Amino acid sequence: MKTSRPTLTAPIRRVRFVYVAMFFCFWTLVIGARLVWLQIFQYHHYVERAAMQQERTFEVAPRRGVLYDRNLRELAMTVSADSVYAVPKELGENRANAAQMLAQIVHVDPLDRFTTEAQIGARFNASRNFAWVARKVDPDTAQRVRELNLKGVYFQKEFKRYYPNNDLAAHVLGYVGTDDNGLGGLEREFDDPMHGTPGHMLTAVDAKRHVMGSVESEPMPGENLVLTIDANIQYMAERALDAQVQKMKALHGTIVVQDPHTGNILALAVSPRFNPNDSRHLTAEALNNLAVSDVYEPGSTFKLVTYAAALDGAGVQPTDKVDCQGGAWSMYGRTLHDDKDDHFGVVTVQYALEHSSDVGAAKLAMKLGNDKFYKYIRGFGFGDRTGIELPSETRGLLRNPRKWTATSFMSIAIGQEVGVTPVQLSTMVSAIANGGVYLPPHILLESTDAMKGDPRLAPRPFKPVMQLPKDLPEGSRRVISEMTSAKMRMMMQGIVTEGTGKLAALNGYSSAGKTGTAEKIDPATHTYSHTKLVASFAGFAPVSAPAISVAVVIDQPGVGTGYGGTVSAPVFSEVAQQVLEYLGVPHDQPLKSKSQFKQEQAAVKPMADGPSDVQPNDDLQAMYDEVNTLPPDDPLRQPQNAAAMAQNQVADAAAAEAAQRASREALPRKGILGLPDKVLATFHANGNTTSVMPDANANAPVHTVVQPVVQPRSPGAVVVDAGKRVAVPNFHGKALRNVVEGAGSIGLRVQMLGSGLAVDQAPAAGTMVPPGTEVIVRFAR
Numbered sequence: 145m146k147t148s149r150p151t152l153t154a155p156i157r158r159v160r161f162v163y164v165a166m167f168f169c170f171w172t173l174v175i176g177a178r179l180v181w182l183q184i185f186q187y188h189h190y191v192e193r194a195a196m197q198q199e200r201t202f203e204v205a206p207r208r209g210v211l212y213d214r215n216l217r218e219l220a221m222t223v224s225a226d227s228v229y230a231v232p233k234e235l236g237e238n239r240a241n242a243a244q245m246l247a248q249i250v251h252v253d254p255l256d257r258f259t260t261e262a263q264i265g266a267r268f269n270a271s272r273n274f275a276w277v278a279r280k281v282d283p284d285t286a287q288r289v290r291e292l293n294l295k296g297v298y299f300q301k302e303f304k305r306y307y308p309n310n311d312l313a314a315h316v317l318g319y320v321g322t323d324d325n326g327l328g329g330l331e332r333e334f335d336d337p338m339h340g341t342p343g344h345m346l347t348a349v350d351a352k353r354h355v356m357g358s359v360e361s362e363p364m365p366g367e368n369l370v371l372t373i374d375a376n377i378q379y380m381a382e383r384a385l386d387a388q389v390q391k392m393k394a395l396h397g398t399i400v401v402q403d404p405h406t407g408n409i410l411a412l413a414v415s416p417r418f419n420p421n422d423s424r425h426l427t428a429e430a431l432n433n434l435a436v437s438d439v440y441e442p443g444s445t446f447k448l449v450t451y452a453a454a455l456d457g458a459g460v461q462p463t464d465k466v467d468c469q470g471g472a473w474s475m476y477g478r479t480l481h482d483d484k485d486d487h488f489g490v491v492t493v494q495y496a497l498e499h500s501s502d503v504g505a506a507k508l509a510m511k512l513g514n515d516k517f518y519k520y521i522r523g524f525g526f527g528d529r530t531g532i533e534l535p536s537e538t539r540g541l542l543r544n545p546r547k548w549t550a551t552s553f554m555s556i557a558i559g560q561e562v563g564v565t566p567v568q569l570s571t572m573v574s575a576i577a578n579g580g581v582y583l584p585p586h587i588l589l590e591s592t593d594a595m596k597g598d599p600r601l602a603p604r605p606f607k608p609v610m611q612l613p614k615d616l617p618e619g620s621r622r623v624i625s626e627m628t629s630a631k632m633r634m635m636m637q638g639i640v641t642e643g644t645g646k647l648a649a650l651n652g653y654s655s656a657g658k659t660g661t662a663e664k665i666d667p668a669t670h671t672y673s674h675t676k677l678v679a680s681f682a683g684f685a686p687v688s689a690p691a692i693s694v695a696v697v698i699d700q701p702g703v704g705t706g707y708g709g710t711v712s713a714p715v716f717s718e719v720a721q722q723v724l725e726y727l728g729v730p731h732d733q734p735l736k737s738k739s740q741f742k743q744e745q746a747a748v749k750p751m752a753d754g755p756s757d758v759q760p761n762d763d764l765q766a767m768y769d770e771v772n773t774l775p776p777d778d779p780l781r782q783p784q785n786a787a788a789m790a791q792n793q794v795a796d797a798a799a800a801e802a803a804q805r806a807s808r809e810a811l812p813r814k815g816i817l818g819l820p821d822k823v824l825a826t827f828h829a830n831g832n833t834t835s836v837m838p839d840a841n842a843n844a845p846v847h848t849v850v851q852p853v854v855q856p857r858s859p860g861a862v863v864v865d866a867g868k869r870v871a872v873p874n875f876h877g878k879a880l881r882n883v884v885e886g887a888g889s890i891g892l893r894v895q896m897l898g899s900g901l902a903v904d905q906a907p908a909a910g911t912m913v914p915p916g917t918e919v920i921v922r923f924a925r
Contacts, residue, residue: 161799165459173372185291185676196586205342206340206364207222208320208324209334209338209365209366213371214605215604216602219308219371220306220420220681222306223304224301224303225257225281226280226281226299226302228286228297228299230297232273233273234295238294238295238298239268243494246277246294246777247261249285253424256424258276264277277297290537302747305324310419312375312378313378314786315413315414315431317329318535319418321906324339330371330536337591338364341364343362349614368594369593370588370591377606378413380719381411381412385413385415388698392698392702393702397699398566398695399411399715400572400694401723402692403608403691404575406613407636410606412435412567414526416432437536440564440699441662442559443563444500445569445660445681446660447500448572448576449520451497452632453516454509454655462493462635463493464493466501467490468501469489470489473507476550476551480796481502481503488503491504492761493508499644499657504703506554509556514548518545524567526542526564530568534587537565537567538774538779538780539774539778540762541562543561559660566788567585567695569697570585573657578690579626580628581623583617596888607727614806625891633688637872639658644659644709644751646748648681650736651733652734653720653731653732654687655685656683656684657682658683659708662677664674664677664678666800677700678697678699680695680698681695681708682696686724686729686731688733689732691724692720692723692727698715707750870912871909872917873890877903883902883921887919892913892919893917901923903922903924905920905921907919
């Protein structure tokens with residue numbers, strides 16, 4: 145009997161099976177653990193990565209708000225424009241030829257360095273994925289570029305600010321940069337609400353970057369502003385002012401037309417002006433809003449404050465007698481003189497005002513006392529900001545009585561040792577005209593999201609109302625009594641009919657006002673110039689029921705006497721006549737034929753209203769020192785750049801690091817525009833958006849803007865022209881600290897917008913400006 149041999153395969157197979165089973169169990173555990181790690185612990189991470197790969201979010205720029213006048217006439221609006229860009233790697237070896245052909249079309253302005261052949265070629269060589277050719281070109285230029293049919297050249301729609309009336313109310317409206325940021329006037333003051341809220345477009349794409357669908361949140365348009373300005377009155381004021389500035393060969397002029405019963409500004413004009421549509425050709429001198437940012441010594445127009453205070457606070461009557469002492473009065477070692485042709489003795493108070501006696505005004509101020517005089521000056525709004533809705537308003541120069549010298553009251557009584565703005569002057573005259581109540585000036589009626597044509601937004605044509613509102617606006621206050629106001633109106637009418645303001649007479653309307661002539665001050669010697677004058681006139685009409693008040697200031701007329709009665713009073717006459725007739729104000733005087741009225745005006749022999757007697761140099765120096773007491777944000781004073789620089793140093797470093805990291809991490813992916821995502825990323829970096837209506841590019845042509853300089857300046861009577869000029873450095877690409885240090889080394893100031901590295905500046909690099917000019921530099925990460 146044979147016995148079978150035991151088989152060994154079964155145990156071996158079982159061991160092998162166990163090993164295999166263990167391997168698969170281990171593999172299953174590993175996979176399971178990995179799945180748990182990925183789907184539980186790393187869930188949010190991979191959801192975000194999937195969203196980044198499958199979704200694209202693009203910013204859609206909002207439409208900037210519209211600026212309307214009170215009759216809903218568009219003063220500033222937003223339109224779409226084509227911008228030209230290129231993908232340099234698609235141009236291949238044809239970059240140089242493409243740059244040459246494009247420059248021949250887009251480089252139409254010799255001052256535009258951004259569109260030169262060299263600059264376009266440099267941008268083509270600096271980047272493979274994106275380069276601007278020209279920003280916001282006109283339709284004809286865009287069409288000529290399209291006709292080239294160049295491969296790698298594309299168009300992008302952008303929003304462009306458009307001012308349909310060109311330079312009308314330019315200093316009120318301001319202007320915007322290429323990136324739609326407000327850089328002056330109301331555009332700057334209300335930049336945030338007018339800019340609007342960007343929208344976003346979420347787009348889903350497949351693996352080949354084909355668009356599968358999108359969800360879009362609409363951008364919120366910016367707020368629209370309705371101004372108190374009447375475009376027709378603004379045009380009348382600008383035309384008359386321009387003609388007189390040109391006729392008198394003056395440096396510049398300012399005019400303010402105001403409703404005395406509400407404080408609303410109907411017109412505010414500065415000559416010469418700038419065209420905000422052509423910001424590339426702006427000059428530094430034309431950008432400063434002299435109506436609110438500059439001060440000048442008002443001269444004899446300030447006597448209105450002196451006489452009103454004396455009548456209201458010292459019991460003086462127009463018929464009272466004042467001894468002008470033959471035109472010379474000595475006190476505390478100083479002798480005050482009237483005009484060289486005036487040698488008045490004992491005259492009435494009204495006669496002294498009509499003939500602008502310095503001695504008479506000084507004696508009335510002495511009767512008041514320093515503290516009471518100062519209280520009335522402050523009551524009329526001097527030495528304080530009016531609160532008008534315009535940027536860079538100065539409060540002016542007015543020292544506390546504790547800092548006055550023994551003879552300061554003599555100087556201030558005749559409009560010296562005090563610096564005022566034309567808006568302050570106009571508001572003071574309005575207070576006298578309306579019955580004695582100070583009303584803060586305003587240039588904004590309302591801010592609304594309604595557009596023209598919406599029933600919620602209706603025109604508000606100006607109709608003179610001869611009484612104060614029942615509810616006075618905030619900041620209003622009574623300065624003088626109604627009786628004092630009536631006496632002042634009567635005395636001011638005498639200035640036009642019998643005194644130094646005869647050329648301010650109107651045809652068919654009564655008028656009242658005060659002339660003024662002030663000598664300008666040389667900042668180098670701190671003494672008065674006998675040849676450089678500031679001529680002014682401030683008044684209202686009609687006298688019995690004032691509908692408008694007007695202040696005219698013309699700086700340094702180069703023809704004729706240069707006196708306020710012969711230079712500024714005729715501008716008042718022309719503007720007031722046209723505005724009253726435009727408003728349909730009833731005549732209160734016999735109406736004469738135009739030829740008869742012109743003959744009467746031509747026969748007028750204006751009385752001397754020359755500059756007031758100069759004050760001692762120590763008093764003049766004290767006024768200069770008053771600049772140092774102004775708030776840090778006052779345009780007459782140096783801003784504190786050091787603090788802002790320290791605050792942004794960390795942001796500078798972070799911005800530089802972020803820019804380098806973004807450059808390293810850029811990946812070639814296709815986007816919804818049919819271009820690689822790297823192109824879109826560069827587009828985003830250059831244009832601050834990848835939307836259909838992107839914000840502007842940091843490399844766009846810069847625009848010139850000038851803010852008030854550190855020292856008292858030439859536009860007012862407290863300075864003369866600055867002879868020294870320095871070139872503005874190129875700050876592009878520099879950190880904030882380097883910008884401030886570079887500007888400070890040549891005496892320039894810097895206003896910082898944003899943080900990071902400098903991407904835009906105004907004035908442009910190379911612009912010659914006076915030392916102390918403020919340069920606006922925009923920084924971005």
